[in-house]
Amino acid sequence: MKSATFEVKGLFEELDHLGVEKRVGALPGVHHAHANPASASVTVHYDAGAITESMLRDAVRDCGYHCRGEMQPDHLCPVAQPDPHAAHAKHAAQPGAMDEMAHDMGHGAGMDMAGMVRDMRNRFIVCLAFTIPLFLWMPMGLPLPTPPVPFGLRMDQWLFILASGAVVWPSWPFFVAAWRALRNGILNMAVLVVLSVGTGYAFSVASTFFFGGTVQFYEAVSVLLVFILLGHWLEMRARAGANDAIRALLDLAPPMARVLRDGQEVQIPTAEVRAGEVVIVRPGDRIPVDGVVTEGETQVDESMLTGESMPVKKAPGSLVAGATINKSGAFRFNATKVGADTALAQIVKLVQEAQNSKAPAQLLADRASQWLVLVAIAIGVATFVAWYWVIGQTLLLAVTLTITVFVIACPDALGLATPMAIMIGTGRGANNGILIKNASALENATRLDVVIFDKTGTLTLGKPEVIEVIAAPGHGEDEVVALAAGMEQHSEHPLAHAILEKAKQGQLTAMPAEAFTNIDGMGARATSAGVRALIGNRRLMDSEGVNLAGLEGEAERLAGGGRTVVHVARGGRLWGLIAIADAPRPTSAAAVKALRERGVEVAMLTGDNRATAERIGGELGVTTILAEVLPGQKAEQVKALQAQGKKVGMVGDGINDAPALTQADVGFAIGAGTDVAMESADVVLMRSDPFGVVAAVGLSRSTLRKMHQNLWWAVGYNVVAFPFAAGVFYPVTISPEMAALAMSGSSLIVAANALLLKRARIDGLR
Template identity: 45%
Template sequence: MKETYHVTGMTCTACSSHVEKAVGKVAGVRSVSVNLMTGSMLVDYDQTAVTPADIVEAVVDAGYGASLPGAAKTARREGTQPPDTLGEELRQMKLRLILSFCFLIPLFYLSMGHMMGWPLPALFHGRENAMLFALTQFLLVLPILYINDKYYKVGFKTLWKRAPNMDSLIALGSAAAVLYGVAALYQIAWGLGHGDAARVDKWSMDLYLESAGMILTLITLGKFLETRSKGKTGQAISRLMDLSPKTATVLRNGAEVEVPVEEVAVGERIVVKPGGRVPVDGVVVEGWSSVDESALTGESIPVEKAPGAKVAAASINQSGTFTFEATRVGEDTTLSQMIRLVEEASASKAPIAKLADRVAGVFVPVVIGIALVTALVWLAVTGGDIARALTAGVAVLVISCPCALGLATPVAIMVGTGKGAEHGILIKSAQALETLHAIDTVVLDKTGTLTQGKPRVTEVLPLGDTTEEELLCVAASLEKPSEHPLSSAIVSAAQEREIPLAPVSGFAALHGKGIRGEIQGGQFLAGNAALLADEGISLGAAAGQAEELAAQGKTPLFFARDGELLGIIAVADLPKPTSAAAVEGFHALGIRVVMLTGDNARTAQAVGRSLGVDEIIAEVLPQDKERQVAALQSQGRKVAMVGDGINDAPALARADVGLAIGAGTDVAIESADIVLMKSDLLDAVTAVELSKSVIRNIKQNLFWAFIYNIIGIPLAAGVWYPLFHIMLNPMFASAAMSMSSVCVVSNALRLRLFKPRFSPSAPSAPSDTPCGCGEPISTKGVFSMTKKLTIEGMMCSHCTGRVEKALSALEGVSSVVMDLEGKSATVTLSADVSDALLTQTVTDAGYEVTAIQ
């Protein structure tokens, strides 16, 4: 079982490290990853050995709060975060900040007034008023301590449990300053009561109460700025959540009923009107429309939807009304899976983060030790100057906050995965995001990845007096009864050009060679060169044309009538419009491109050469693809694999990073580390670019976080005082600590400006009619007629499907187009079919023909 929990009370990376250790020790927990940014914890555990309650108990025992996954899911549906929302946290922090400044400003003015020459009331001048001066400062700092008591509650609690965190450092530092101030109050009182003027003068100038107030207020200011910036990093997830509609219009008992989207069940029919969002995943059963799927895929062009087409939750219906049947609801929808993947990726940890985690695990105890040693050394060196020793010790505690170190990686990972989602790139883990930047070889599947995945007619080459239209008519008529993929390409080409088909009799498939059939008394053949050789038909000059087509990776199909060659039609699986640009993009990033395919070597070489692929491995059996990837890895290469089929799944899992084409199978997507929702290979290049940008950003953040502490701690401890007479006041230390975290988060937010260098330059998709034809034509010597039947009784797509099937079964009917809204069927005839027969056929199907035109 893998579940996400909400954890409260964490303030720095030391907290997340302690929570991980506490939960990791629970028997039955396989792995745990805590995300400080989102306050979430991803736990992979054996549900037969441990329960969610045991995991929550471990977190509570460590000094933090946790909620069960069910509560987190409910809260996630209702808002953008679990119960303690980011907005509420910001409002509370802002109020604390305003109130803190209200007391800090007069405190600071009073404490620094004598030193800066600022005007002060006579009440605070003179040795005789020293107690009033000190007591007023004490009363002003008390509200600041109360307003920011969270640091003490959490800091001392974790310290007591021997798991000190950032709050422990703040609590110790500010508490030490306050206790010193209280001691000063007693010293002043003693001096005034015993006439010890020197004692009064010394201690009234060394109260340090303003330092405690300033530390707490500046830390809260830094936390406020940090939290506000962190809120921007989660905007991608928030936007995804906002896309989901709250209600759905469901057909129940023949009526449209609006229900909460959570109540929609699989199999129910949902109506989506123009401008509405699709509430769940499903399949269109009635109506036509164009749907904007940009929220899910990043693709701005609307997609046409007709009966049988799939629709996904959160896509927007732009034109007509349609009805679809729900297939995935609740947590199973595409949108929910996207949110889950982005959240899990954000919660996971990249290998580069392990260094920061190891340091953070011992950082706070080490800092407390350094602060104590610093104070003792200064006490000894200065001959017992408590003020100097306290200044150095508190400064070390305050400046050494591990926030910047803890935020360096998760902020960048969260922004990066969110940015990927905006571009239709779903990154499943931080590890995949990091590994991808080091890739030096990318292996690409050919069919469906580099190419469109379905054959298309590229050339129609008639011979003699035969026209292109006649050749296509004969070819499509012969190929229509066949189930071969190449046959469907030819039939589609004829349909796109609105060429009517002729009835075929005596159809026979010749295994491995082609087909034969009779059209209007003529004997026709369709197939490869071997079939024509068996029939004694000479190719003549056409042999050269066929050879040239084959060299280009296309499949030439020959057509003959009564022993005479009519022409050649070339069919090929064409490259996707952006494949060449993607290969060029990989090269620009210094990545070697390998094409791996089960296709024959000649076709593979032709496609590979045309796209600029570096290495072509052809005729690979499905089970051997994984072996080929392993072979490349054995050469010391970092390999990424891009594929879409079930046979690609082992290779995707074997590769250092697997990228699945979004339109591929569920098995391939489950096996991959990254999913390309748009099925565009150029997005794989974008993913590599994004990975490089994120890792570069993380390295910058870690560098500055480490440098900050390497410079800050010695400066606060007074190491440089003997040489340069420089020491860091605790107030400036707290300001520096706060700004370090803000700087790290701000640097990570620069990733939101990421734009891919390699984007499609509006490539023109291969023409649907590559041979180029004009208006529908009337083919010589072929009967063609169109009739429109008006039919009563059709209520849904099942009705139209029944009528279409019945009419299509009639001999002489070449095509049937159904119109549910118009209650009609348009029938194209290749032979004379009487109105009576058409009417009887529809009647037998259970419907009534009211008119024939």
Template identity: 40%
Template sequence: MREETYDISGMHCAACSASVERVTRKLPGVERSDVNLTTEKMTIRYDETKVTPEQIVAKVEKAGFGCTPHAEKKEAAEQALQDAEAAELRHKQWELITAGVFSLVLLYVSMGQMLPFGLPALPLPDLFSMHTHPVNFAILQLLLTIPVLYCGRHFFTSGFKALVHGNPNMDSLVAIGSACSFAYSVVMTFLISDDPHAYVHNLYYESAAVVLTLVSLGKFLESRNMQKTKGAITALMRLSPDTAILADSGNEVPTKSLKNGDVVLVKPGARVPADGMVTQGESSVNEAMLTGESLPVEKTAGSEVIGGSVNLNGALYVQVTRTGEDTTLARIIRFVEDAQGKKAPISKTADKVAGVFVPVVMGIAVLAAVAWAIAGQPFAFVLRVFTSVLVIACPCALGLATPTAIMVGTGLGARHGILIRSGEILEITHSVDTVVLDKTGTVTRGEPAVTSVVPYQCGGDTLLTIAAAVESVSAHPLAAAITAYASSQGLGALPKLESFENLSGKGLRAVLNGETVLGGNRRLLEEAGVDVTPLLKEAERLSNQGQTPMFFAKGGVLLGLISVADSLKETSAAAIARMKELGIRTVLLTGDNHAAADHIGRLVGVDQVVAEVLPEEKAGVIQRLQAEGRKVMMVGDGINDAPALTQAEVGCAIGSGSDIAIESADIVLMRDDLQDVPRALRLSALTLRDIKQNLFWAFCYNTIGIPIAAGLLYLFGGPLLSPMFAGAAMSLSSVCVVGNALRLGRARL
């Protein structure tokens, strides 16, 4: 099976995208075909032995749409495309202004004197008076209508083309309605001379013109607003600088020419050109656009930096480790694009409805017209009903309801460092009722730190100084934790050891100022004849909390103990408390021993602790929870938790910057902050609420509007809907849907 992406042109509504899906799915060997209206892309999976790309393109083009294989756009091409879109939008704006001016004049000419608030007499020569020269009056309206029809010509070319190919769309409805009104008015113009007073009142030029203008206004506002929904990707694309400074030569070179291993100089205020590691210098770096982290991050030699982040105050020398499509920024952009291009399950229902909606509406319009004709209404009345039904039922709002909300929702998440792989994940995340948390690196920092210093026959500073001096010669993580803690306490220079010996499984033996110093477990000190009884209870208490106590002695005298453990992240307890407020059951899942796991579980307040589980066994724990009927989100580091992340309904990788595990997770949290988990849950709930609101208004609008346009109110003595008001209502519904989606972008997570 082969999966490809194609760019589709000529789509204007959900019926269009549904038509493309329908014709491509009928091809032999096609497993699936999904078309995204907003990104204008089709993703198709097919058996290449049964169908070729040429056949796919030909099938789409036969349906009345353009189809070309999607090519990864280079930076210049991307900019050219953006410029072309901006130019097209400006062209639409000028055509809209032109159509609007002519439509207003036409409306004034045709109906100004009939309005209840009494407009002043028309400043026209008597030659164009409706009463004295009705033929000239009709010809003037015809001349005013023609420019509007020209400005809205794409509705006719696209609409009738789709109709001929058997795939009527929104443009088909507008084209048929406007064409019928215009054609009928032209016939009346030629018949006016036979009976002026009878036929002059049956002109509907203003309906044809104003409907096109109002629908064009709605389409223009949609296009302009849709550009805003793509803002997240556009902003990310602009982060990468065009040039970089090579450290060895000082030359400025294009960023795209950088290779792994190159060392670049990043000046204060400049953007980091590519992912890399700091080799020299100290500075603060703003990673807000990439990770959502509001505070600058301190960088020193050995620190990783992300391409696109901003160097704030110091010069940094950075060795490039990733370039091009491998950079974190490029992967984030692909991640967000994929999410915006994949449909949520709820949108598939809307697409199915929209796919049959246009033919059904055309049938309703014909039936309503025939029914009123049989009832004895004049042709002008029948035409008005027919046109109104076609115009008001355009499914623009229905087609925009879901993709706009998904685009805005994924963009909002990206701005907060929450990357969501697909619309489906965005939709189902809100239904999660159980969050399973890996311990090390997720709830805790993933690195040991000193938690307790318990002196016995010396002061705390003395104990810490001697312990740090002994441990400074060891590369063990526990030793590194003690030396780092001593350094943070500002104890000054450590005394130098005269000799040392690493005792495997026990600890260290060293000579300091002519005396033997021991540092390690209880067994080491007891074998050396040191009495550790005074601190045994404290050591047992700390061990029961999952900590590792280490005893220290000098000259055969017990100095005290220092305990080391994997420390909690500051926000873990608050994040879990927030999840519980949302009604989420929390489970701590770890391979650590029960004592350590239970202690961490009590500190953060999880509902359940599952300990001593191997990485390959974690997926089984997820399966058992699912067997209980729970919707599970697994939160882990995305590497050793990959099986569990894949098994869960939602896999969430929590990591920092360039170490994200994009391939194994559905959601990636760029920050090492567990509070982004409840934020992701809230984002999903807000987006789904927005989609449901949009779909409700779109369906509600059509459900109410079509019967009114068909003359239901008139049947009971009410007014008959004008095609002009139908066009205004249709455009307003689309704008409301897009506006509601954009409102989501201002939500607080």
């Protein structure tokens, strides 16, 4: 399954995205599509063997929208992996291109959002300019003398001219959006705006030219549109603020890079850097792409990537990431990942997909919005029938109340309630090194009953050290370490690294070993000088019938102190014991305490013996210890807790954690871990800091709280507004203008409440 994120120009209304989802999601080979009106983009999950990106782009265009993004060399619409550097290259090449496209009716996201806001502001100003004289001339306007009517035209004809200027061009986006929505089988706010503004305007035109101008709504329609445009302008400004995270990430990519070509240092656009090229970085520069240092030493600020404020030392062989900042010395590196393959581009991709994903609450809100429009149309028609034909009131009152119903019910607030909160929540997380991959994970993280931490590399530093070496009679400590180092020199296990480091510190030569065979969960077997050699735990020694040479008591003593005891044997006899310990991370105890204070149980999972596990658990305050768990059993431990009806989070960093991360309700991958673990997880913590789990849970809870607040407000507003709009409490009624103000205010409150999430105090976030 492949995913692609497209920028869609023209998502004018909050429910426009449903048409894109419906049309694109129906294509053969598409698993599902999620569009976001706040970011004006759509993420499509599809089978690359059944459908191409070009076909997906065409499907978006068939909906009536433009598909655009960071243009690739072949000028295709952007695809699954956005290239942040391309934006700089294109902007440098075409300074006016962005503004030109922004003023196209469709409008876009990201770079086009400012143009979208300006365009709506201009429409509001034009509408207001024509509405003011219209308001002054209308008999129901201010008590000012009526000016003389010029050019021999009747007053109502002049009112028609002014109203046309106030309505036709300013409201045109709503007519386009309504047509697109109906064409795609969707009902949105634009449909209700067209019904209200269009009904009042058409009725007034007919009255002016065919019925003597006895009843007119020019003033009401124009003032109504002024408030609608004002609300929409302010709402778009708020929506633009919700996308700050993506823009901030894209702005991190430097526009130019220095590379070595034909022996000469040249400066080129970052988008033109090729994999394998030598890149030159000077102090203070942003690193343009990902690569491996070949010359020089320096300190690099990686806070944009990990959230860690302390610079990281880089030397030949070290990995560097694009958009990080070189703080001290000059150096050179070989570019390994460029364009859409860089770490920054992958982060942008994850954030975009998370913002476009939908929580269950949003799916419900989308369906409710559709029904709300249908209900509004039905109530509006019923209101006209009841007041005009049943009750026998005037046509003016009946039409006024009908228009009011159409306006008051616009579902903007309901459509904005969750996507705004999700965008800001995931964006704030990304700026703090917490990548939440989808909205479901955001919602599920608030319901966790227990979080399981894998011990090694997660709660601990993952860099165990040799604490003590005990040699069996007839052997020396150096001899034991040399034999162990010979067997472990090709192993990637953290315990092996500790043994090899001990041998290096003692300047010992590893004994040659061959035919190395790993024994899952117990240790390893090898051949040393033609003799069988073993290294591992007590279970391995027992299964291989090794004589422990009277060191059973020493092994129990070391294990009782919480050390990991490595048994080293050769020729069927124990040569010695190596005690290894792994220190907890500085923030582990605080993370455990914070989670427990929030009502989340904490468990620690490890393959170590129970004594070692309980020592670490005691230091950290973990009471639930899952010890002596083989790698293949980790997912089973998660299932066992889920079988008890608990929502389980799993935190890990290794390849063998991937099944458990996938099985968990929410999988958290420590960023310093493997690509497999990060791919399997729902949340990626870019810093190797367990307190990031606390921050992620806190962020999720704050985001969900905003979503619920917004949904309750949107629903409550409509429940209260409908009876007043329909005249149930007559003679107390609401005018169309006040209805427009209330509707716009409701949407603005929802957007502003979501924006407050940027300032919310959350432990672990800045």
